[in-house]
Amino acid sequence: MHEGLSPEAEKLYLAMLRGGRVEHGAAHDELERLGLVRDDEVRPPRSALAAIASGHEVAAVRARETAEVLAAAYAEHGANDVDFVEVLKDAGEVISTFEEMQSQAKSEIRALDPGSYLSPQPEASSAQPPALARGIGYRVVYDSELLQTELGFASVQGSIAAGEQARTFPGVPLKLVIADSDRALIAVPTVTGGNVVALLIHPSVLLSALIELFEAFWRMSVSITPGGHDDSQQEPTTATRRLMALLSAGLTDESIARELGVSERTVHRRVSRVQQLLGAQTRFQLGVQASRRGWL
Known part of the structure; x- marks a missing residue:
């Protein structure tokens, strides 16, 4: 998915808007491909923006579908026979694994947070403050509904104040935590409800797919500003x-x-x-x- 113009193409487009000299090359070809230049004349970018925005929506739908397929497949068909996936059914084991992943991380923790499946609020972690203190980066995408509750908003703002980079996106499909590129933890509600199992994913094609899934949501999400209520709500x-x-x-x-x-x-x-x-x-x-x- 093309996120937008390259810096060179954007610079040329702005220069042409100001009446600058037309320079043919890769940047000019990029502008023509996106419909921003035609016959060496700059065009209003509305149609190009609409096309790219539509592409983002398609990517979001595909990302959600991928997440649901991955979670459902391993939850319903049993991951015990797969050596790179561990099924954690005890709540205490899930929490301790989550804390351990943060305490042992070397560079970064990435997460998707739709809120707890048993509670609508994001879950605080006692391992996050010391991890942030030793330089571990945190990037988290929260479901936008979490910011509509006072407790959820306060929790997210507290994490941002501690050093977390936080973004929001509507309809985050699953609870996911990735430690570096070594392990991922997925929380999956059981089919009967009332319980949550977790899947611990070790290095594999599945782990790589989950990392790409997170990065897709990170690119599509919107930054949450620190302090005050989210300005985007107004x-x-x-x-x-x-x-x-x-x-x-x-x-x-x-x-x-x-x-x-x-x-x-x-x-x-x-x-x-x-x-x-x-x-x-x-x-x-x-x-x-x-x-x-x-x-x-």
């Missing part, structure tokens, strides 16, 4: 929608400032804020995220 305002419409039409900052009756510095500040809110590194990625969320 967005998009009418002002933000208008700003995004002007950006998607390909207007320069100078033209946008003139349309809005503000300074270019104010435009820069507003764009930077929305970029941070949506976890976008570039303005093109900002357009993709805004289009995917229906802000355009």
